[in-house]
Amino acid sequence: MLAFALRRAIWAIPTLFGVSLVVFLLTTLLPDPVVDAPLTAGDVDGRLRLDELRRARFLDLPRLVNVAPRDVRTTVDDCVAHVIDADADAAFCEERLARIGGAALPHLLPRLDDIPPASRGRLAQALAPVARRMGIGEEADLTEPDRAALFWGRFWEDRSVDFTEPAVRRSVQRITTRESELLENDLRLVDTFALRELMAALKTTEDPGALARLTRIASHVTGRAAALEPGADGSRTRAVVSEWLSWWYVHEADYVVLQGGEKVTASVAQTRYAKWVLGAVTGQLGLSTRDGLPIFDKLVARAPVTLGMSMLALLVSAIVGVPIGVLAAWRRGQPIDHGAAGIVLLVYSVPTFLVAELLATFGRAAGAGFVLPVIALSTVSVSVMAQQQRASMIEALGEDYVRSARAKGARTLRVALVHALRNALVPTVTLAGVQFPALLGGAFVVEEVFDIRGIGWETLRAIESRDVAWIVATTLLCAIVTTACLVASDIAYGLLDPRVRETQTRRRAS
């Protein structure tokens, strides 16, 4: 049995891969972002803003395979080459170097002497904002090309020992445990070089004080206004941390060096698809553009409402539908069968939203909370269940084992319930797993009519405000739930019917 269940579960993996590809294709339908004003050649700010918009959706990465993954070293090399050539991209590259900051220094400063003097001056000059962030150097030292080159040469001689990972890691570890002005200044002096360790610490620390310190340093070195103020409440803390981790997820390649094996994994991981899937798996679904909350938190809050309602509706439809089907099969061809057939077909044909709207209008006085929505949701599946149950019951009643049971003199009720129904229930149970996705779709409508704040209600609001991150996350969630239901229903089928199990496992052995 276990082998059968495992086998079925493993077969769901390629399906989930397919599901993720479909949703990924959905995200590629989205238009490429454009900045509000058209770009001119020298518009560095506009270009950076566009760059940022595109990177937030990984549009700078190739779709499925990255032949040459970027890291901070290749970025710095590129930028230096542009500056030496003094081409159209030079100004943009200088700005980028300044933004990368400390993480770029180990790859830039040691080579500074090999660069022709004019370019050397420009590069050193471009790094002025970095020195200002660190709080070192005099203004004249930073802005005059020759003196700036000299300044950065000296800086590297003095400070290169600080730009090592063990040193930074120690400082970050210490600052998570206690408040210290001195340590904070040390970390500010290595600038963005500390980001990797800061982010690693953000993931592991729970202490609000430490989080506040870590985010303070991170905001300082990146120039992003996302520091956590001390004494913030739990939800604010989670939102800020998740915001930082999402940002790091997008920008990591700017600040870290890929070494050895990391390069190989990066050729797969640094792609649009992998970034997106890994983000989804680890709950990094981004922030809702509608209200700025992390999508993951919102899903956790909304999904139980919808899933619970659908579950209840499934239960109701089984409780109502199965007896109807059994009764109709038992009285096959009699008025009760005809009546049931007519009612079932009619109920099947009335759309969920119509039922919901009618119930909402005429039953509002009753004010019965979850009862009316569940009734509205379950109507269609009641009829599907009844039809399936009737068909399988008729088939079961015609089987030989029913005949032999009767021949041996078993009571009518016993024959019906023990012999026929037990077997006739199997297809209906399997059907329940397939019905669930349909109910999930119906729940969207019911939530809207009854104003229930589940994922359906939230999705409709998201469509109004074009909150794409939420829509993608919901679509993915629904698909995963559906796949899980399919697997569960197949396993249940194997559980209830040994013949299915045998054929499935025997073929594997042969």
Next chain:
Amino acid sequence: MKDRRSSDPGSGEPKPPISSQEGRESVPLLLARASRVPPPASDPGAPRRAKAAPRTAAPPLAGVDWADPGTVTLRLGKAGLLVAALLLLVSIFAEVIASDLPIACKIHGHVYVLPNITRPAELEEMDRRALAAEADWAVRPIVARGPRLAPGEERAPLLAPGDGRGHWLGTDRDGRDVFARIVHGTRSYLVFALAAVFASLALGVLLGAVAGLFGGAADALFGRVVESVSAFPPLVLVLGVQAAVPTPTLFTLFFAIALTRWPEVARLVRGEVILATTRDYVLAARALGASPMRVLWRHIMPNVRAPLVVAASMGVSAVVLTEASLDFLRIGAPGGAASWGETMSQFRDASSAWWLLAFPGALLVVTVVAYNLMGEALRSALDPRSR
């Protein structure tokens, strides 16, 4: 197979047969049932739904053999066909039934033929009351109102109930005639649903036949693709596509709905093709040297046609329901096109205007019932196995 429960000790006394039909079954029939050979397992390896749960693959909708397999279902099916044909006629002649311009008229010395369809600019701009007064003669449509407000049309009261004279079924929130909206709404529904169903049929037949014929890797891949696409609840996938595209249009809606429908068709076709390829007449045709295309087209496809027709009929009702739901949620086709769901969605803001919900809703239910009945009748008529 032997059921272990059949060895239950009986109570000893003879019982009457469960039902008269069971008791009357003849010996040859019993033998025929016992010798019925199960379809050969031709599974490509993956535990496909269709194989693991053959009975749930296509649950009988209204029960083909509710009582009297032949006559009742067929008669109801004919009624369904009649209703469907009527709706199609209404959608084709929507302008003749309800339009703000006459069918033909003579005005200022010009004779206009079918201005309600050609919509000449000079009439379009005219005040409708002036037009009625100045025309020498005019053949008027049954209801002299279009789905949109025409220039100069007397301002109808907003949200007024039907009065039996001007507005038979009342007016909606913008003072537009509900009857005209419903009549023109049939067009967007039926044309759209038929197109989406045909697109999904074409795609499903193509992919299903390929998977069924070639088997092996193609079939395994097909299985994964079908399972992936059908993992999305249809409404959710349509919502996702409509929200993701930069400008949702009728075409993207059509595309999204066809996308959700094809796996069902493809699964059906694949199953039938696999079943047919093991039959003796296909083997014989191959032995006679028929090309694979000829075998597919002449010997296998005729088997697939019947279930396809049924699936198409059921598909139309499903698509109509989906589209109505989308319109009701106000995320359907953009633009002010008349549609039943759009009229019904107005009821959400004006819950005293029952006619906004009742008339389109009733028509929607009638349409869906008609197509479902038609599908049932076709199923029982075309599929000899179900009798």
